[in-house]
Amino acid sequence: MSTLAAPLALVLAMSLTACGSDDADPPSSSQGATQDGDTVAVTVTREGDEFTPNGERVELGVDQTLVLTIESDEAGELHVHSTPEQEIAYDAGTSEHELVIDRPGVVEVESHEPDVVLLQLEVR
Template identity: 80%
Template sequence: MSGRGLARLVPLALVVAVSLTACGGGDDADPPASTQPATEGDSVALTVTREGGEFTPNGERVELGVDQTLVLTVTADEAGDLHVHSTPEQEIAYEEGTSEHEITIDRPGVVEVESHEPDVVVLQLEVR
């Protein structure tokens, strides 16, 4: 290939490379809408659903500020508890139906919220 032919291909190759980079799907995608909390003033609201022994969300990470209140609405087809592995640990007992609970974490880090019956991590609170 002559120098001129190569000189014409270089800009085309750059355009193709930039286009492919812009279209690439990365791991930075937004989490599903069900795990995106609603921020209201100084608190964050999130709904957890337990149906047929399964939870939604299921292990997703939610950002929360230090000392920011998480208002957790639990809708469940049977009673149970959630364990918040913070320091000190917190336990949320919920009844069948819909109930509302508040959680506040006073230290940065990742805090798991899990059920022991069934044994599943429901949320990971990324506290900053």
């Protein structure tokens, strides 16, 4: 085993162990996300083919509500690659949508047209 492989294996093992944590405190929110008790709020903005955020990681507790406010200049659809997968259709203007993920892991929220990953939900 190379000198880099052993520390990498240790880090990976520790990160997998951390996923099974039973901490009572909800995870902290990431930049661009706000947390209010049992909910985390994120605003998604679409102007043409440009989205904000773009690939941001947001920490979320299992069964914690994510409130997505979508501000868009045109109608579209977001895909949430959870189990089961979820779709969020939105119209032009401002709309609000709630998501709850009931399993730990990393869940991507993306647009397929254009193909952009907006969020990576780190559910613990």
